[in-house]
Amino acid sequence: MSNDLLRADALAAGYGPVPVLHGVDLSVPLGTITAVIGANGAGKTTLLRTLSGMLRPTAGRILLDGKDLRGTPVEQLVRRGVAHVPEGRGVIGELTVEENLRLGALWRRDRAAAARALDEAYQLFEPLARRRRHLGHQLSGGERQMLALGRALVGRPRLLLLDEPSLGLAPKVVAQTMALLRQLRDDTGLTVLLVEQNVRSALAVADQGIVMSLGRVVLAAPAAQLRDDTDLRHAYLGF
């Protein structure tokens, strides 16, 4: 219980009069990868947007490290150690690679540490270093993925929220991304909450799997169990 980095209790949210999430409970243990999976329209993206405060919950509460996140403005979230890579990755096409990366560390007071983080990002993602001066909209899908992840990581987050990291990418790039997430978890203790439609690759790296359907959590189980238990897979994932 006490080692949960993020918890949501009876979370409800929606757009205007349309409710999307109904009483969602979830907990993300420190230093683990949690994959939220489910069909289109299950409310996965809405869940992430509510967790990061872009959407105001209509009921329930969100705890980060045991402290209530409600009332924290979105722009304060990075300072609390949460990085959110939104749907479509959110690379700003009008800015250069360098500017996009710098933006991720701009809130940090410690300029030297920020500069170190920037260098590390370039080491981690070699291709970005070669394209520093290129504009965001000139990058390939894979490079955008690197930029989005790199930009999130230069903020040194404790919790990384990822919305569909595999969307529109070649299988090889998806595999690389997932491997990287696992590496970050093992090396730095990063906690990851990712939302995916690509169930296989998500469950391949995740420690925990959460299945959502029509705005509710229908199952939370260890990822290995979801992966290997054929009955569970048939019942909840349809393959």
Add this chain to the structure above:
Amino acid sequence: MSATRAVAPPARHAAEPVRPGRSVPTVLRHLAFATGAALVVLVLSYQLDSFRNFQLATVAAYLCATAGLTVLTGLCGQLSLGHGALMATGAYTLALVQNAFAERGLTAGGLLILSLAVAVLATVVVGAVVGVAAARLRGPYLAGLTLAVAVVVPALTVTFNGVFNGEQGLSVPMAPAPRALGPYFPYERWQLWTAAVATLLCLVLLANLVRSRYGRAFRAVRDDEVAARLAGIHVARTQVIAFVVSAASAGLGGALLAVLAQSVSPGAFGLTLSLFLLMAVVIGGLGRLAGAVWGAFLLVALPDLTHSLTSLFTLSPAAAQRLEGNLPLAIFGVTLIVVMIAAPGGVQGLLSRLTGTLRVRWRHHRS
């Protein structure tokens, strides 16, 4: 959000046939309404003193312009800051034509109808030129172009000094009231009659247009241009028609103002007038002809109110003059901002929301 807006009007239309008892043709209904309004004006013209008669006539003149702007901005979604300039076009044309008649010794009162027609025609031509350009423009670009028209056109009276007599302006020779009305008939009452007849005619035409196929096309273009195009509406042509109709109304309004004031000068038709008209339409309620009436009343009443307000205080003549000239402007500006932020539906929007809920309750009560 545009989707919900696009859906709203059909829902209202669908609700209308529910009232089977009211199958009176639209034209007749509007004519009956206009006749009623004419009778009210007739009675008022005998009840009120000459100054109030004159003010009411001014309301009528402004009403032409605000109604025209309502059709353009409220129904067709095109913002025009140039309607003051279009009013100037109508006013100056009327002045020039009346002067031409007077020079040739033609002083019959009936010729005024001809002059008004020429004024409207001239404004239609100018409106068509601006309208064709406007149909290709959107949002801030259209606003900027019409703003340029509003600023530049009054300045042209100085550029072409020989015709328009610069800042001095022109006087407008007017025939006296018909002798058949008796020797002591107040001239202001006659002015009110003239203005009211022209304005009511203009309103009936506009009201019919709004309820016609064209009106529906206007609203379709306003709500969603792409959807309108897919539905077979020629968007550019619809916008030009709206602009021309609106310009014609503004031209008539300007010509009536010239008739009432018996003079025209560029100072009366500056950018401020254009902004006033816009304010009147916004406050009355964008897209509602009834709102245009509220707006026109405000245009005349507010300066009058501030005049009586400033006369309550004892001020030096200079200060009083500054205050009197500018206080209405300030009030208009603040009202414009506040209405836009707090009640984008305007006065008429608030009223119809109120009557709407009342009607629904009444229906519930009956069933």
Add this chain to the structure above:
Amino acid sequence: MDRFLFLTLDGLSRGAVLAAFALALVLIWRAGRIVNFAQGAMAVAAAYVAYSVTAATGSYWLGFAAALVAGLLLGVVVDVAVMRLVDHRSPLNPVIVALGLVLLIQAVLGMVYGNEYLPARAPFSRTALTVGGTAVLSPYDLFVFGTVGVVGAALVWIFTRTAIGLRMRAAAFAPEVSRLLGVNVGGMLTLGWALASGVGALAGMLVIPTELGLHPHAMDLVFVSAFTAAVVGGLDSPPGAVVGGLGVGLLLSYVSGYAGGDLIPLAVLALLLTVLLLRPGGLFAPVTARRV
């Protein structure tokens, strides 16, 4: 030929001011997708502040500084107290509100200072210096070029070299992503308003002494000319605004020099109409048009 040279230099001086004013319009357009129709009135208000300060202290430069500060503050007030509250879903709404501000500001100025032209002092002589018998630039023209150049360079530096400039650009291009990255988007928008309004005030201070004088409506035609300049360059492009401003300045100078000053309003209208009909995106429209 001498006359042509003189008119060209005069036009560039006019154009520099228009460029600064057009730049102010472009700044707000890029930051918040609003054409600030109240820019002219706000600049006049700042110029009146300068008038009062100069009258009280006798120093032109104190007045000049006061105008800049007043411009910055006015931008903040307009954004926080008015524009922030407007429903931006319909592009008509901010335009109408800006026009309400025009009425309000001009009325308040009229109430306080009266609707007569007040003399506006120029800090340097406006008589052209002669080089080899040819009239070229006046000291005031040089002051205008210098000031606009410094402001332009400062803006370029802020936006491309500083962290705050990066934040402002990011907030304008992708508000939601910027918030997730810890950028205070609302604050950046307010800052954009302040900067733009400050630049507008500066342009007002530079242009008013060259016109009839200080008057609540002094910037009406300047606004229309600067809007034309911004449209010529494309509302999205700061370099375009500068080129557009210089171009419009030259055109106006030639028109008034060869055809008569009375024709300037007509020339502005004709140019605006032509550009809008032929190339509404402006001469410097970016390759990928943003859908607004």
